[in-house]
Amino acid sequence: MKRLSRLLAVLVVGAVLVLLVGCGGQKPAPTGSTAGDAKQVTIKIATHWGQDYSVEELMPYIEEYQKLHSNVKIEYEAVPFGDYLKKVQVSHLSGEAPDIYHVYSLWGVQLSRSGVIAEAPQNVQDFVNKEYVPASIAGASFDGKLWGIPTEIDNYQLYYNKKLLAAANFKEPPKTWEELYTQAKAMTRRNADGTIDVAGISFMKGWESAYTHPFVALLRTNGGEFLSADGKKAAFNSQAGVEALEFEAKLFKDKLTDPSLDYEKLFPADKAAFVIMAPYWKNGLKKTMGDNFSNVGIAPIPAGKSGLPNTTGYTWFFTVDSNSKVKDEAWKFLLWLNGAKSDTDKNSRLGTYLTTLGVVPGRIGDQQNQPGLQDSFSKPFVDALQYTKPEPNLPQGQEIKTELARQIEEVWYGRKAPKAALDDAAAKVNEILSQQ
Numbered sequence: 001m002k003r004l005s006r007l008l009a010v011l012v013v014g015a016v017l018v019l020l021v022g023c024g025g026q027k028p029a030p031t032g033s034t035a036g037d038a039k040q041v042t043i044k045i046a047t048h049w050g051q052d053y054s055v056e057e058l059m060p061y062i063e064e065y066q067k068l069h070s071n072v073k074i075e076y077e078a079v080p081f082g083d084y085l086k087k088v089q090v091s092h093l094s095g096e097a098p099d100i101y102h103v104y105s106l107w108g109v110q111l112s113r114s115g116v117i118a119e120a121p122q123n124v125q126d127f128v129n130k131e132y133v134p135a136s137i138a139g140a141s142f143d144g145k146l147w148g149i150p151t152e153i154d155n156y157q158l159y160y161n162k163k164l165l166a167a168a169n170f171k172e173p174p175k176t177w178e179e180l181y182t183q184a185k186a187m188t189r190r191n192a193d194g195t196i197d198v199a200g201i202s203f204m205k206g207w208e209s210a211y212t213h214p215f216v217a218l219l220r221t222n223g224g225e226f227l228s229a230d231g232k233k234a235a236f237n238s239q240a241g242v243e244a245l246e247f248e249a250k251l252f253k254d255k256l257t258d259p260s261l262d263y264e265k266l267f268p269a270d271k272a273a274f275v276i277m278a279p280y281w282k283n284g285l286k287k288t289m290g291d292n293f294s295n296v297g298i299a300p301i302p303a304g305k306s307g308l309p310n311t312t313g314y315t316w317f318f319t320v321d322s323n324s325k326v327k328d329e330a331w332k333f334l335l336w337l338n339g340a341k342s343d344t345d346k347n348s349r350l351g352t353y354l355t356t357l358g359v360v361p362g363r364i365g366d367q368q369n370q371p372g373l374q375d376s377f378s379k380p381f382v383d384a385l386q387y388t389k390p391e392p393n394l395p396q397g398q399e400i401k402t403e404l405a406r407q408i409e410e411v412w413y414g415r416k417a418p419k420a421a422l423d424d425a426a427a428k429v430n431e432i433l434s435q436q
Contacts, residue, residue: 040072046078047078048080061350088103088111095323104316112145118320119147125146131363132150133362139390147317150363153313154279155279156217156312157311158274158276158300159297162295163270164187167187170186184201199271203248208404211408214277217311219240223306232433236422241422242419242422245408245418249418252413282359314390399432
């Protein structure tokens with residue numbers, strides 16, 4: 001989620017859009033009050049949907065649940081992503097917290113150790129362990145516990161332009177770094193003044209995940225890892241990591257790309273052959289490209305020395321505030337929202353909504369049955385989940401990514417050698433890890 005990640009480090013409390021669902025213009029009954037013989041329950045939900053993505057497709061499910069449970073009222077609050085983490089922390093301390101949060105997994109350790117979110121009860125754990133792929137379960141797990149129900153999983157693959165590939169007489173996308181370099185070079189075109197007209201490859205930029213996620217994906221195809229097995233030291237400055245960043249540096253040095261390029265404009269305009277990216281761009285490309293969306297191809301990340309397919313990703317999950325007075329009802333609603341619609345329809349309501357956003361749900365049933373995940377764009381992302389490893393959940397994960405991103409950018413601009421940059425990043429990261 002590009003726009004979300006760009007704002008991740010911005011923690012300034014801002015305006016909040018509140019949507020009251022199914023209340024008929026009336027004030028919802030307070031939690032714990034009664035209406036007739038049924039105990040009235042109000043469940044408050046906070047997500048970034050409605051600010052960063054359309055929420056219209058989600059609302060009918062909330063209304064459906066309220067009709068099925070006449071004693072339940074649901075208040076939906078859409079919070080701008082840049083304000084979201086601070087909103088969670090401040091509202092919890094003030095006693096005015098929502099009951100349900102949608103949490104970026106990188107925040108999970110911080111929120112759990114500070115007592116903000118509740119551990120998932122046993123019935124939720126059983127449901128998740130049965131219904132979800134390992135990568136999404138890992139994203140919602142830390143300190144040996146599961147903290148919620150996984151939602152979307154965004155892993156990285158190689159976007160390629162079929163039209164440019166065919167024009168350069170390549171029959172299939174690259175499978176190795178060497179092939180990626182060769183094809184990117186062949187498709188690069190320059191203007192008379194030497195500036196790039198068509199980039200062989202264009203990289204994301206401007207926020208920490210834009211730099212770190214593609215690098216880690218390449219690193220893993222080369223047999224390397226982001227951190228040591230025990231998670232206590234940086235491992236990205238290994239020989240495998242140095243080679244991965246040297247490969248990126250060569251693409252810039254040989255002018256097959258440039259740090260100033262805007263992949264978001266170039267790729268849809270047939271001006272960039274390759275981009276390493278997550279699946280959430282699907283709807284944006286469809287809207288921008290129209291019929292030309294058929295030119296978009298998706299392939300595994302080209303492999304380094306290991307020769308094996310590999311990649312990285314990031315995840316989200318639903319969880320419940322530890323101080324919620326309606327924990328049982330909150331978890332009950334989440335199980336309903338994420339479970340199969342019926343005995344004959346194995347898709348979940350949330351999975352259907354996530355698919356309309358262009359992202360991949362972590363639930364196996366949705367991956368197998370959602371029609372929107374079976375096309376030539378989404379299916380490669382689903383298939384890659386079998387070897388996707390999500391970014392590690394760390395108390396200071398954001399700080400760690402920011403430091404690595406800063407050093408990668410130095411290499412892109414030719415201001416630092418790859419080994420020196422990664423060693424400097426590792427020294428800082430090790431210092432951070434030693435304090436956890």
